[in-house]
Amino acid sequence: MIAERTLELPGGVARPDGAVCRRVRVRQLTGADEEALFERGRAGSARVTTFLTRVIEDVEGLDAPVDETLVAGMHLGDRDYLLLRLRQLELGDAVHEVVRCPACARKVDVDFAISELPVRRLVDPQPAYRVALAAAGGREALVRLPTGEDQSAVEGLALENPATANTRLFARVVLEYDGRAPMTEEDARAWPPAVRAELASWLDARAPGPDLLLDLACPHCKADMSYAFDLHGFFLPSSSRASTA
Numbered sequence: 001m002i003a004e005r006t007l008e009l010p011g012g013v014a015r016p017d018g019a020v021c022r023r024v025r026v027r028q029l030t031g032a033d034e035e036a037l038f039e040r041g042r043a044g045s046a047r048v049t050t051f052l053t054r055v056i057e058d059v060e061g062l063d064a065p066v067d068e069t070l071v072a073g074m075h076l077g078d079r080d081y082l083l084l085r086l087r088q089l090e091l092g093d094a095v096h097e098v099v100r101c102p103a104c105a106r107k108v109d110v111d112f113a114i115s116e117l118p119v120r121r122l123v124d125p126q127p128a129y130r131v132a133l134a135a136a137g138g139r140e141a142l143v144r145l146p147t148g149e150d151q152s153a154v155e156g157l158a159l160e161n162p163a164t165a166n167t168r169l170f171a172r173v174v175l176e177y178d179g180r181a182p183m184t185e186e187d188a189r190a191w192p193p194a195v196r197a198e199l200a201s202w203l204d205a206r207a208p209g210p211d212l213l214l215d216l217a218c219p220h221c222k223a224d225m226s227y228a229f230d231l232h233g234f235f236l237p238s239s240s241r242a243s244t245a
């Protein structure tokens, strides 16, 4: 029971000396933690930061307190991973959801096990990576992986205008482009779409964390109804989804 509450982050928290700490101990949750996660009027990523700061007891090997700054600076995928594993520890491995098919509008039962979701682990964690962009004629970008703080910076924009959200994200995570630094949003906006697409797919392919996309077809009409598992609603043992939109 004790060992079970020590989790191995897929990305990890870097110490000032460069060493990466991956083992995190979490405590048993209470209703107050659940309330912190659902608190209205605050953005999702801020709630996740508050929630995880409450429940992480210790990051092994890290000589720093677990505060909101530390948790906001964690890899996005590490935060997702902790939410997912906490859901598994508290409520079990099996997830049942009812999802409405976007094509035929019929309700579909979706059952899966959290342990079946693939998790990508960083093999050689680095503060930032040199990426040669084929779409930019091999020009190099120095890129770091997105954190909870990056998510906070773009989450309001993501629904409104995903391209603007990408511009802001690139300006934050690209530390250097073609030997020039720092990047501004104007710089990122000036890049050709092919360069931006290449950067976005590099981030997708590289970032650590669980793959939350559930790949499924409607059993009634065979339409594709793949969707991402909603981690923020994860305490509800059975969540009814009105639509996948």
Ligand SMILES: [Zn+2]
Pocket: 101, 102, 103, 104, 105, 106, 218, 219, 220, 221, 222, 223
């Ligand atoms: Zn259907």
